[in-house]
Amino acid sequence: MSLKLVIRRLLFLVLVIWAASTIVFFIPRLSNRNALRERFGELARTGGFSPADLEKIIASMNQQFGLDRPLYEQYWTYLGNILHLDFGYSLYRYPTTVAELIAQSLPWTLGLLLVTTILSFIIGNLLGAVAAWPRAPHWLRAFATPFILLTGVPPVIMGILLLFFIGFRLKWLPLGGAYSVGVVPTWTWTFFFDLMQHQILPALALIFGSVGGWVLSMRGMGVTIQGEDYVNFAEHKGLTGGRIFRDYYLRNAMLPQVTGLALALGTMVTSAIIVEGLFGLPGIGTMLNLAIRANDFPTIYGIVLFITIAVAVLMTIVEFIYPLLDPRVRSS
């Protein structure tokens, strides 16, 4: 890959991040709600200070957050802060910074999302590849169908079904939370197993929702590749079935799927946000959900931007990896 191409991709990445941050900045401002007023109004009702004091507090807070200045000035400050990854303070959980909030919740989301994305990518692609491979045993090829059917079920519904049957009726797994109530997170095996038990159902909800998509696209690709001349010639060469499947069929059919993986990361984040809420996991999704409800826009900015940057960076990485998988891209 040429240096020119690398620079072009990186410039594109910057452009994507700028566009995303601009959109993210203006959308919450279109609403008439005011997070400070809501929060301190609540305090005023319960804490008993006068409406005049309330106005003074809000005015001073507005000044402190720079909310009294014109919108375009705030926009410039905001862009400048983003440059050095400063997302500021949460309005609702002041004085916690947005960066701290993200740091707290990120590991939960990352763990769940990374594992489920990779698992469903591997399972889905293998099932899809086998489904399109004429020499695979029939019972193995039949596995693809139920997963394709499950694609139609959104992860939330799947999560509710799993919670109801496996969590509530069968009581095999816990109903929610990241770990059992009263357990203190420590680096021990007992905590690890407790943690894993709580992750199984949300992970299944996400995996069931996304495997089918991989199966479908991989099967479509596989049908084309298995009829290619080089797959036939591989058999003429007397190669074993396993080698033909892996090196000649799978490696070629996988290529578009890798691009698909980059795109799927975005979708997985959206699913994770909903599933986290459903299972009460303290991840980025839950955090974002709370921030939106409170119109805590610094937190919304921070999280959405963080997700956007993460997905954009991952996509760029995938684009840089792709030429290693497909030599034809390398030279063009």
Place this chain on the structure above:
Amino acid sequence: MNEMLATAPARPSAGLGPRHAASDGPILRVSNLEVTYYTDSGRAKALDDVSFTLNSGEKLGMVGESGSGKSTLALAMMRMIKAPGRIEGGSVVVGGGDLMTLGAEDMRKARLSRIAYIPQGAMNSLNPVMRIGAQMIDAVKSHLPREGRAAIEARCKRALQSVDLDAGVFRMYAHELSGGMKQRVCIAIGILLDPHVIIADEPTSALDVVTQRQVMETIDNVQKAINAAVILIGHDMGLMAQFVDKVAVMYAGRLVEVSTVREMFTDPKHPYSRALISSLPSLGNKGVFQGIPGLAPSLLRLPSGCAFHPRCESAMPHCSTIRPQQQVLPGGRRVTCHLYDGEA
């Protein structure tokens, strides 16, 4: 053009050298081979009672219209007929053993090592994501699992050399090669294990005429080096005439004539061969091309008796009712036609 290639001495073989010196019996004996495709609209007999023999070092050109069964024959000999097709009977004896009786694993081992297939490689026969070298190494490894890495690589590079390719091709990818080079790589792969029989399925289609000639000369050279029997499938009679010893003509899944090149071009026996030869353009004959009247029949609804009789100039009344049998004429020519009944 290209004197260097034309006069080049026999190349070193990729492997052990000519291990099968011309022996008495034919190295390849195909007998009564039958293939049927079970389609939704009926059974199509793509190969019907095909028999011929070939000696070591002999080159046979297989010609016929599209759909006459040339490629089906190649696939049947490799036992690579895919559903809905089925090999219904017959035998393919290569160097003493019948391929049709082998188990799946033994047949896998026989491919490339006893009988090799060279595809029309100019377009798409090489894996785009693997280096040429890797695609040669895996072929050798799957047959000689105990051979060391260095020995395998040396073997592959010798094969590349014998098809006039630079050893640097070993590290390249298919998209970095020209059509002619890709075809040579396919030939190099075909001769990696010094097979007894090489089947080249339209090795020169999709190549320009200059490259066609070079590729044919390459096949000629490697064939001489390992003394294999070669079957060349194609419809370019002119190109074939320059390179093969014998020509076999197929029509509607049947072998209608097998003759030496000279006999075929000077005195074709079967009326279909005659029509084919006289339809060839020539320098002396600048008139209108003479085609063969009528169309090739559908394999689903073959004419009764001799399948060629509706288009035949010399058809006799019993041609439409009685199917002719293959006859060996004095001198070894094989013809399947009622005109020669009683001459065998």
